[in-house]
Amino acid sequence: MQIFPIRAFDPPGDVTRLREQVREIIRQHDHRWTPEERCNPWLKCDARFSRALGDAGLLGLTWPRRYGGQGRSVLERYVVLEELLAHGAPCGCHWIADRQTGPLLLRYGNELLREKYLPGMARGEVFACIGLSEPNAGSDLASVRSQARRTPDGWVLNGQKIWTSNAHECQAMLALVRTDPASERQAGLSQLMIDLDLPGVTIRPIIDMTGEHHFNEVFFDDVLIPFDSLVGTEGEGWKQAMAELAYERSGPERYLSTYMLFVELVDAIGADPPEPVVQLIGRLAAEIWTLRQMSMSTAAKLAAGEDPVIEASIVKDLGNAFEQAMPRLIQAAVDPDLLAGSALERMLAHVLVASPSFSLRGGTPEVLRGIIAKGLGLR
């Protein structure tokens, strides 16, 4: 038995040209980005840059042309993503819409919803956030309590979402809510696409331990939502939301969140670095290369219609562990006085504090290892 058989990553078309196209757009914008903005780049927001990507036809890359997409392959999209992340380009505004909300609307959404949201998302003008977690539904997502009641005029939603990244930058939320008041756990849940400017929606910031504002609480007080905002089938929300999570586990964002630290480390230490730092660079390079192979292979399996649930969990577990360890290892190995005033000094200070969040999003190591153990037949 081979635990991780590799599948060839073979995108169609001129990949070198595609990479160069992305790098050129980044070069037009990167003078505006602070060292902190270039770390954890798929959380950091630059709406202007997102629009530039939309103008260049690099968002909604795989979506049909009639919804503003480009009809290109998922592997070409993978190439675009890894280029953006490896160059520390802030993609937080459009990331969720492009990665999961858009694809979910394509898969489950009605025609009205697709036409309403997808073209704007592909232009880099309409951004979406994830409405899953609630105060008492974190890792145990089936405890969701926000409730949408059916009335003659539409759904009336009451409840609260929390830890909603970048809700304050977004126009819409795809939320998992209870539509059957008598239901429990996974049953009776549905997905609603909610415009965040509707009366009764309140977004309040939660400042995280880096001092930045990404998290939010989102409150719903008798929010009237049109019936056609229901995504997919009433009562099938749990299944649809799980499919949504599968889009997000094995992508390049699972190991490249702190890649810019590696770039700055190599540049900061100069041509004749001390041996422990050389050793560290070698180890980090070996891990980056290995994780890239694993992530690309999993993308190729997804593209081929396979369902690599275990592989995706493996990539996320290893990738998160790596991107969290990197700042700690650099702190341990590099003389801080050599870094004074450098971009690396600022990035390191930021990422050492920001890195605990990397294993919160998309499943903690314990949750992922539970999934893997299940795949091994142990649970």
Added chain:
Amino acid sequence: MSESRQLLCEMANGLFSELAEVGFDNAWPRIEEAGFASLLIPEEQGGFGGDWGDAYAVLRIAGRYALSAPLGDAIFAPRLLMEAGIKPPAGLIGLARANGKVGYGRHCGCVILIEDGELRLVEVATSEVVEGYSLAGEPFDHICPGGAPLASAPCAANLIAMGAFALVAQSAGALDAAFQLTLEHVNTRVQFGKALGRFQAVQQAMAEFSVEAAAIDAAGQAMAAALDKGNVLDDGAAFEIAAAKLRANMAIEKCFPIAHRLHGAIGFTIEYALNRYTRRLMAWRGDCGNDAYWAGQLGQHVSKLSGGGFWPEITRRSDAAGSVV
């Protein structure tokens, strides 16, 4: 997987599973007879015409069954000699480490040494052989050449890198075997009234084990695929071999203690199979470049590229024309 590789793997699986607990003297004649020495010799020269992916697959199976023979040397030596324009002599040909150590050296007819860009083929019969053993109990002998070499030729190959390639493949196989053995153990061993595998702490440890076994195997397959694309540095030490060997060493470091921890005292006996894999893994971790060696090589290479240069380099190498596997 190509049809020829599939047939090759079926043959290797069949033979190596039979030889799993057979010592060198009885195993080697059957391996020799099977013709692995011609694996990397082109078909037009009467060989199997295999590629690096084939070599990886076969060596992985050798590791899976803890074969008591230096299959990597047996596969690589004829190819090296062919490239150097030297007709391979009969018998097992060993590849010497920089310090003169040769796995199963006492059993070899000849040994290849490469120094300062020159390949020398020397007879073991005319050399001084200082016998020794690896920590896995496999012969690991020091060969000091006595007389003049049988043949010599200029050669740019890097024997440490070739050895590392073989050890990555064997380690992936051995780690897989150790993993399967551990999985079977936690599924069958009952304590506190239930199988060990029903305990969450054990499940988490098994998941950690499988993740590392996945990493070593993914790195190994990607290494072989990169070599088949022609991604070899001028000195013969491909970037991918360095990265894969270092990653393999790191995986062994994590998995060796987990395998033994979950097995308890049962896994510590000489009789139980686990040590045949774990002792080899620990020997291979230190052979043909330990962590410091390959981290140093890689670190120097990357430092010269500059920070912004690493990403274009690894994407260029993987984008190179042709399919990966």
